[in-house]
Amino acid sequence: QVQLVASGGGLVQAGGTLRLSCVASGSIPSINAMGWYRRAPGKQRELVAGITEGDSTNYPDSVKGRFTISRDRKNTIYLQMNSLKPEDTAVYYCAALCTWNYASCRYWGQGTQVTVSQ
Numbered sequence: 077q078v079q080l081v082a083s084g085g086g087l088v089q090a091g092g093t094l095r096l097s098c099v100a101s102g103s104i105p106s107i108n109a110m111g112w113y114r115r116a117p118g119k120q121r122e123l124v125a126g127i128t129e130g131d132s133t134n135y136p137d138s139v140k141g142r143f144t145i146s147r148d149r150k151n152t153i154y155l156q157m158n159s160l161k162p163e164d165t166a167v168y169y170c171a172a173l174c175t176w177n178y179a180s181c182r183y184w185g186q187g188t189q190v191t192v193s194q
Contacts, residue, residue, distance in 0.1 A: 077102050078101070078102035078172070078182075080170050080171070080183055080186075081185060081186070082096060082168065082186060082187065082188045085188030085189045085190045087192075088191070089192070090192055090193065091160065093158045094160065096155040096157070096170070096188060097154050098153050098154075098155075098185055100151035101151075104172055107129040108129060108174070109126060109127065109128045109129065109172075109175070109176070109178070109181075110171065110172045111124075111125060111126035111145075111171050111178050111181065112126075112143075112145060112169070114168045115166055115169070116165060117166075124136065124143060124168070125143055125155055126145065127146070127147050133145055139164075143157050143158070153170060162192045164192050166190060167188065168187065168189075171184050171185070
């Protein structure tokens, strides 16, 4: 059984920082692409950061230069979020065993709320 447990969300003022963590446990290959996604109210889920087993990263323009994804050897990924904006408010999900283009992932965490106030 695979579990992804995300943590680190919270309330922060615009311009602030947060760091999300996601620990993957269970029978999951260490070699796999993992990612962070978010879903804002009334919007579709979107990728905010992806990282391959080779540590290649992928970011949409909306977060490029502000968000940084990283991973350690124990299938834990992190999302460092700087210069947060109110439009970053969303539930953030981590995912594992993602396809090469991050269109889909096999395993998902429970989500952690990030709220950025003006």
